[in-house]
Amino acid sequence: MRAADRLGLPRLLHPVAWWAWGLGLATAASRTTNPVLLLLVLAVATWCVLERRESGRPGTFAMFLWIGLFAIVLRVVMAALLGGGVTGRVVLFRLPEIPLPAWTSGVRVGGAVTAEGLYAAACEGLRLAAILVCLGAANSLASPRRLLRYLPATLYDVGTAVVVGLTFAPQLAHEAARVRAARRLRGHSGRGLRELARLLVPVLENAFERSMELAASMESRGYGRAVRRSTGSRRTASTLALVGLLGVVAGLYGLLDASTPELLGLPLLLAGALVATAALWAGARRDRRSGYRRDPWGLPEWGVLACGVAPAVVLVVASGRAWPGIVPVQVPLTFPAVPVVAVVGIAAAALAATVSPVPPRRAELRAATSGATPTAVSP
Template identity: 60%
Template sequence: MPRRERLLHPTAWWLWGLGLATAASRTTNPALLLLVIGVCVLVVTQRGDPAAPNPMRAFLVIGAVIVVLRVLVTIVLGNGVYGDTVLFTLPQVPLPDWAAGVRLGGPVALEPLLFAIYDSLRLAAILACVGAANALASPRRLLRHLPATLYDVGTAVVVGLTFAPRLLTDARAVRSARTLRGHGGHGVREVARLAVPVLETAFERSLGLAASMESRGYGRAVRSSPASRRLATGLALAGLVGVLAGLYGLLDASVGGPLGLPLLLFGALLAGVSLVVGASREERTGHRRDPWQWPETATVGAGAVPAAALVVGSVQGWEGIVAPSSATLPPLPLAAVLALVVAASPGFFTPRPRPQVDA
């Protein structure tokens, strides 16, 4: 019988990916951003589940499209960054006075192009981190480990993730059936003809799923007091405000200053307390839970190392964290490079989820 080594806990992979995404968001150095993407590709290649679909390529393609579109928009419309090194000049279309500050065509300088490439490459690196987390631990596995407070939300998301791809499959099946009957077509009218049978099939499937979930005990009433509900809601709102304020302070140091990280941690603490308070009144059992062992802890630590290094580097102004909009390549901060190398280590010490055959 084929067997497979255990998969790493999905929460560990997602925390690792969020750590890398945090590191990518704090720099515009193209070498560091490409290193982040390379780390994601390496870990997915080494530890991706071969039995599951790999969405990493789609995220990389989306990131490449974002970079190309950002460059094209900068060439045609500009992005508000002016430079002295003019590469070429496009025919400029005169615009009315109310469109002051917007240009269509005209001179294209090197500095705005570099700024657009660096900024869009940062977004592409963040998407690569999210894609790596998706490839290493599917969102469905992660939703199994949500706290009891978010159980209903997790169930709704699982249902959505299950039914969204089926809508496309149903649409292809209905269109193939219409083509076999000689009713092929294109455009908005054809889409309108496909909508009714596709929605009817989805409605019937949703009714069957609701009946099966009800027979298994989903949707039971939760006994809770008004005081506990108000306490959990108040803590959740306060935690959300703290997290948003902390993130804003981290992203814009001129506004938040040194209070960004403390506000983020305090908000996360309040949100965690609200989950605990809500879970105390709603008990849920689990089936075959993924264990949390030392590889999970080490993986989370490997993702936290580059996040901490790049956050400290951006706050202290390390040379090379922010790339200048000039033709010269920025220097590589050694501490940031070593931190990203540490982030690649889970690709070698975590369990390898490859099928094996028992003797």
């Protein structure tokens, strides 16, 4: 057992563990429309971000919260205007209705707006918001740039391009803000399309200079090395990767949609993942790449992984067996039943904030506040 695992010393958790936790929680959210369970998912994701987000990183979690709120509002507004959802009994108000042809049955423009229809739309929007927030939590807890370090050698070129994009997109926005502030100091208003056009030249010039510096730095470290592979091996690896990715996409769709056959869900997802892994492994054997020192994988990573798998397994089983309260009845409008086992499964994901180590920067802030001296362990 590593010293960091035994003593609970501050360090960064392996990014794969956080993303597996976020995907597991998102899978649990996708299997239910119970607002109580979905709100619990949101609370668990928010709690873990507040407890284990690395201090000093840009706060992107709030953006996902706003996007989720926008998804709920948009879904409710579209249900009120176009219908197409649950036909309720309690009419709240009526909108001017536009007659539509007979072949558009189930779709309307205007008409009666019912409480049951708005409630069903709000639940659907809340489910989408919960999925987005879970992914946003994983993004806030583990930087995507750290995750890209673990891409197989076959995806080396794609990973390099994504890393460059993730590095320079925030810098481009920062450069635009800096140039705009400088122009304001010179007496310019900083508003309007004409002022925006004047920002493009200095911002793009600085971005081009940074790109040239990064290209020279990467070339000096061997990033431009060519790899020689035969045509047959390249085609075989590409075919396996394409088939595997198609299987993964179809399996994810079957896993997220409870109305699809069971064979289209988890079995197809596992088969596609195995084929894609075989393709990546075959390509990595012929494409050797050096890498930086890897993050450790110890007991905290296994604990966070288990905390993410638990709600996914419970909710997938619950939706497959149609437990009461997983997909609550919306007509008539009543308070939904809350399965205790599902609540316990989702609440177990909150233990990730306990079993995971404290990030070093957050530990330094806590130590500075309390007057203690933190001891950090490098990965």
